Amino acid sequence: MTEYTLKKKEFVKNNEQKTLFHRLIIGYISCVCFEYLFFLMFGTENTNNSSKFYFEYSKGVNFFMIIVYLTHLVGFYFLYNFKNIGRLIFLFTLNVMVFSSFFYNLDVIGLSHFLYNIRLILLGGILILIYFSDLRKDFN
Amino acid sequence: MMEYILKKKEQNQVSEHKDLFKKLIIYNFLVFIVTVIYTFFFQSKQVENINEYLFKNYSTIETVIIFILVIVHLMSFYFLFVFKKIGTSLFTFSLIGVLILTLFQPAVFDGVEYTLDAISNILSGGILILMYFTNLNSEFK
Numbered sequence: 001m002t003e004y005t006l007k008k009k010e011f012v013k014n015n016e017q018k019t020l021f022h023r024l025i026i027g028y029i030s031c032v033c034f035e036y037l038f039f040l041m042f043g044t045e046n047t048n049n050s051s052k053f054y055f056e057y058s059k060g061v062n063f064f065m066i067i068v069y070l071t072h073l074v075g076f077y078f079l080y081n082f083k084n085i086g087r088l089i090f091l092f093t094l095n096v097m098v099f100s101s102f103f104y105n106l107d108v109i110g111l112s113h114f115l116y117n118i119r120l121i122l123l124g125g126i127l128i129l130i131y132f133s134d135l136r137k138d139f140n
Numbered sequence: 141m142m143e144y145i146l147k148k149k150e151q152n153q154v155s156e157h158k159d160l161f162k163k164l165i166i167y168n169f170l171v172f173i174v175t176v177i178y179t180f181f182f183q184s185k186q187v188e189n190i191n192e193y194l195f196k197n198y199s200t201i202e203t204v205i206i207f208i209l210v211i212v213h214l215m216s217f218y219f220l221f222v223f224k225k226i227g228t229s230l231f232t233f234s235l236i237g238v239l240i241l242t243l244f245q246p247a248v249f250d251g252v253e254y255t256l257d258a259i260s261n262i263l264s265g266g267i268l269i270l271m272y273f274t275n276l277n278s279e280f281k
Contacts, residue, residue, distance in 0.1 A: 006146040013275075020273055098262070101254040113249075114242050117261050121235075124265020132160055133274065134153075 014134055021129050025080050028122045032073070035115045068096045079130065084139045087130050094123060154275050161270045162221060168263040169217050175256045187250045194246045202245065209237045220271070225280045228271050235264055 072093035078086025129135050183191075213234035219227025249257065270276050 003142045003146065006143060010146070010150075017273070020269075094262075098255060098258045101258060102251045111243060114239060117239055117242065117257070120258050120261035121265035121268065124262035124267075125269040126265075127262065128160075128266040128269045132157070 010134075014138075017129065017133055017135050018138070021126065021135055022080065024122050024126050024129070025076055028119060028126070029073075029076060031115055031119045031122065035112065035119075038111070065096075065100060068093050068100075072097065079126070082135075082138045082140065087139055090126070090130065094127070150275065154279065157270060157274050157276045158279065161267065161276060164263050164266050164270070165217055165221050168260060168267065169214075171256055171260045171263065172214070175253060175260070178252055178256065183253070184250050187248050187253075190248045194248070198245070205237075206241065206245070209234050209241070213238065220267070223279050223281065228280055231264075231267065231271075235268075 071089055075086050075089030075093060079090055080086075130139070212230055216227050216230035216234055220231055221227075271280070
């Protein structure tokens with residue numbers, strides 16, 4: 001195999017990973033949008049009452065979590081454009097979001113949990129791509 | 141010379157990915173064990189009571205399916221660890237199966253289980269990406 005072929009192969013692989021990375025981000029954002037649309041359309045009074053019961057955060061913590069969640073979503077814009085700050089935001093907000101669930105009272109497994117699991121699988125994929133693949137060199 | 145360097149680089153990358161992949165499998169297995177131990181010995185009374193009530197509604201077939209999926213998932217960890225091709229299919233199948241089951245089986249988690257479940261899913265996502273979309277996929281035989 002010539003040097004040119006090897007370099008070409010590496011270039012193609014890098015492009016494939018970039019496409020995959022973009023698809024994962026789009027998939028994640030679509031999942032978030034679907035989840036919110038679903039609950040806006042079909043969320044009943046029961047759902048609202050039950051979520052009040054399940055997530056017993058104080059107002060201050062709730063506000064902090066909303067800020068973290070928004071930052072998390074904004075961070076995807078930077079990730080999509082391969083900005084280093086996006087990686088930091090992603091890692092920080094992911095940790096806060098995952099470990100904040102320690103304080104949940106209890107959670108019923110259902111559609112929201114199903115979507116949450118899919119989102120986490122996508123996040124795991126994104127995490128591997130941005131920290132452990134060739135793509136990490138493309139961030140600046 | 142350049143050709144040699146590029147090939148060496150690729151080999152290094154494959155071995156790096158292999159190490160990471162094995163670590164992810166071990167962590168995922170450990171999280172699974174911790175979850176099982178927590179569920180059986182340390183789960184809060186409130187959650188335990190609700191789950192006991194919910195599990196009464198499970199049919200025998202549903203219980204058998206859950207049991208089979210858990211066994212298949214555990215077996216897939218071993219096959220993935222030794223880079224057997226069958227492991228990729230088993231892992232994907234059991235992961236999708238468990239995901240779909242959450243839609244139909246009512247159950248309740250407390251905070252710790254919820255966090256452990258989240259960590260396990262993130263690790264599974266990493267495993268999926270490594271085994272299907274990196275140069276590791278040619279290592280499975």
